[in-house]
Amino acid sequence: MKLGRDFFARPAPLVARELLGQRLVHLDGGVRRAARIVETEAYHGPLDRASHAFRGPTPRAGIMFGGAAVAYVYVIYGNHGCMNVITGRPGEPSAVLLRSAEPLTGCHHSTRGPGNLCRALGLGRDRHNGLDLGGATLFFERDDAPAGRIVATPRVNVASAGPRWAARRWRFLLASSDWISGPDRGRYSSQLSSSRR
DNA sequence: CCAAGGATTGGC
DNA sequence: CCAATCCTTGGA
Numbered sequence: 621m622k623l624g625r626d627f628f629a630r631p632a633p634l635v636a637r638e639l640l641g642q643r644l645v646h647l648d649g650g651v652r653r654a655a656r657i658v659e660t661e662a663y664h665g666p667l668d669r670a671s672h673a674f675r676g677p678t679p680r681a682g683i684m685f686g687g688a689a690v691a692y693v694y695v696i697y698g699n700h701g702c703m704n705v706i707t708g709r710p711g712e713p714s715a716v717l718l719r720s721a722e723p724l725t726g727c728h729h730s731t732r733g734p735g736n737l738c739r740a741l742g743l744g745r746d747r748h749n750g751l752d753l754g755g756a757t758l759f760f761e762r763d764d765a766p767a768g769r770i771v772a773t774p775r776v777n778v779a780s781a782g783p784r785w786a787a788r789r790w791r792f793l794l795a796s797s798d799w800i801s802g803p804d805r806g807r808y809s810s811q812l813s814s815s816r817r
Numbered sequence: 818c819c820a821a822g823g824a825t826t827g828g829c
Numbered sequence: 830c831c832a833a834t835c836c837t838t839g840g841a
Contacts, residue, residue: 819841
């Protein structure tokens with residue numbers, strides 16, 4: 621069962637949390653590439669200084685103002701793609717960054733980290749930015765299996781947004797996952813935390 | 818036009 | 830720790 625527009629047309633922090641455990645599917649010319657989302661970040665509202673939408677509807681970020689259930693794929697540091705899902709209501713910019721996932725099918729690369737996730741699933745700005753997630757190419761499938769314990773932390777690499785926004789706990793992850801990205805990878809999984817000390 | 822910096826990654 | 834690598838943005 622696909623996640624529909626109503627799922628995404630809600631505040632980004634809520635969507636980010638509920639996307640954990642769901643499957644992202646890319647039907648890539650006959651190849652099904654799929655991964656289970658284990659880490660997300662919310663970028664929410666016109667005042668969020670960490671959000672690309674903070675400076676208004678610029679050529680790049682304008683898509684964040686246009687309505688939910690659309691892919692926002694941008695290129696960072698010259699090479700890496702980052703995929704977001706637009707959330708919320710039209711005119712109120714918000715999105716969820718897909719930070720990390722567990723590979724399921726058709727992944728020819730690590731899915732740990734936003735750049736790697738895009739590469740593994742064959743996602744890029746050229747082909748996928750602006751794509752409607754209600755179509756046949758790129759969509760989310762509901763996974764009814766229990767997601768497990770969720771941890772909320774500050775977002776990664778947003779220090780320049782200032783302490784107020786950098787401290788906000790809008791990064792969400794599945795504590796039991798072995799596919800978490802970033803400096804705290806492995807910190808929350810029972811296996812690794814019990815072997816520490 | 819130019820300069821600065823970036824929602825990252827992998828190598829040293 | 831640090832550089833790659835080029836896109837986006839804002840300012841002159």
